[in-house]
Amino acid sequence: MDFFDPILLAVIVAGLYMAWNIGANDLANSMGTSVGSGALSIKQVIIIAGVLELVGAVFFGDKVTSRIAKGIVPIDEIIAIDPHLVVIGSLAAIVAAGFWITLATFYHMPVSTTHSIVGAVTGFGLVATIYIDSFTIDQIEWIVLGKIVISWLTSPLIGATLAFIIFTIIRIFLLARVDDPYNLEKKFIYLQILSACFVALAHGSNDVANAVGPISAALYAAGITSGTVIPEWVLAIGGIGIVIGLATWGWRVIETIGKNITELTPTRGFSAEFATALVVFFHSGISIPVSTTHTLVGAVVGVGLAGGIEAVDLSVIRKIVTSWIITVPVAALTSMIVFVILIEVL
């Protein structure tokens, strides 16, 4: 299959759409805290996030991408029988995830792109067992999937704990000792710029996989790429798509949310961002896809528990948990339906 195969091109286009969505909303959420505290202007955020997101995606995005491409569904075994199925499966997964994210965004549901793509890829694995007799359900990496799902629960909790600790240290050793806390906040603007960079880098390293995981699986099945290493240009496609999303729509999202989070000062923003980036980057290192925004929510609650935020609205957590429970089965089911339709049509 060559690169200009229409199905393959469809996978790339759908992947770019997914990347656009990640940049427009998820990256915007992660960077919004820096704008809210006044550490950075929207223009500066777009430049910083653009560069570091790309660096994170290209240089650190391979592990999670590889995990989504072939770590949940063992595509090698399917390719051995019919590589075409993997290309169609990738298309089905990315279309299903993109569709669900679009719907969720229109209805303002805090759905995670990570959860969507993992659900959708699992759906492909499940439907593949129907089409290939020798491929059975127990060949899907359930243990890996279990680890991923558990980490969705633990990553916000670790984020909260770390943010609580970081802010408590700042509180005891700095805020309680200085004469002018407002002056300290000004100094923390520089640290918050660093933590914002770290968030963008970590986000790129983990979330680029949500867009390019299926692309790289399809390219691999089509024989365009080979071996176990994800080529950098594939990761760059996702990174660029995310940055375009941030630049064309994400700034608006940042603007809207930035108005609501004026209560966040640089010391608080730094604590939440640094904790989030640590957790996400760590998970990129151990090849686990996690939701950056959900981790950020955990971190904000952590700062709130340390008494750092004037008002934390915990009702968001209930919404997140609800959408979390819905997303995986819905994305999986949609992915299965799209797969069946594609197989019938093509």
Place this chain on the structure above:
Amino acid sequence: MPIEYIRSVLGIFGESPFKPVHTHAQKAVEAVHKLNMAVDAYCRGDYMTVETLNTEIFAIEYEADIIKQTIRKLIPSSIMLPVDSNDLLSFLRPQDSITDNAHHTAHWLTLRKMKLPLEIKEGLLELMERTIKTVDAYESTVDEIAKLLETSFSKKEIKRILKMIPIIEELEHEADIAKKQLQQKIFDHEDELGGTGVFYLISLVRDIGNISDSADTAADRLRTMILRR
């Protein structure tokens, strides 16, 4: 209006109720200062000005009510604050009474015109001066909450704000003494004032006294809120 294609989790940041709490305290100060002007005008027999100021204080009281409702709406059960939200609400109530009492007093002033003996006039003005001092000190303390929040309740800031509260209590005590002396003077002039006059002035003085009482109670609740967190 473009379509809101937004999926955000940053609704996790609730709106702070503490800034409107301070604005609400400023309304109390505004009302009490205007009441002082009204009492002064009453003593001069300028009843037109008393009427005007009464209308203005009524408007302030209404604004304060709106702010109070806003604050209550900002604290649903899902909101996590650095202080107990019940403590915050129970401190807001007496703070609201400051404006309410100022309004009652201003309204009472419009109900009856009477010439006052000099001694009573002086007593009234002194009572108002002490009341203003109490309420002003109260407002500065509420203003300090911002710094308390900024440092996330550092021990130093807690100490500082807790030292301010006894000052309010002392000023309230002085206002109380002025009130008692004035009450005595009213009865000293009972022949001159007449039964209705005595009743009118005693009620007036009681209403004014309630203002610094409310500030004192609010300050006490503020202390509870800070200590119980």
